[in-house]
Amino acid sequence: MASSTLNRWLRPEVYPLFAAVGVAVGICGFQLARNLCINPEVRVSKEGRAAGVLDNFAEGEKYAQHGLRKLVRNRTPEIMPSINKFFTDPK
Structure with missing residues (x-):
């Protein structure tokens, strides 16, 4: 069962799909990290949230x-x- 699933998804024709999904996930992760770390409107700490607008x-x-x-x-x-x-x- 595992071998047939592995053979179905790990073909050379599927590599571009994996690459495209990997790039999309990377871009989303980068944007999430950027917003959490340096966006002035995102406040993660309790003190920052208590400050209001x-x-x-x-x-x-x-x-x-x-x-x-x-x-x-x-x-x-x-x-x-x-x-x-x-x-x-x-x-």
């Missing part, structure tokens, strides 16, 4: 404008700009 705009702005967003802020939203220019710009 905080108007700390500087900390919220620091969280929202993270490094990746700063990196891509002034770039065009294209994945392959050279190919896009080749097909769209008239000669």
Whole structure:
């Protein structure tokens, strides 16, 4: 029974599915850890929850404008700009 189940799911055709699910779980885990650790609106400790609503705009702005967003802020939203220019710009 265990051998047939193992042979059914561990075929080379299923590896991309495992990779896609693994990447999705990794992204979800990263976002969960990021929110628990540095999100100013998430308070895990009892003292933090007792503080109520905080108007700390500087900390919220620091969280929202993270490094990746700063990196891509002034770039065009294209994945392959050279190919896009080749097909769209008239000669």
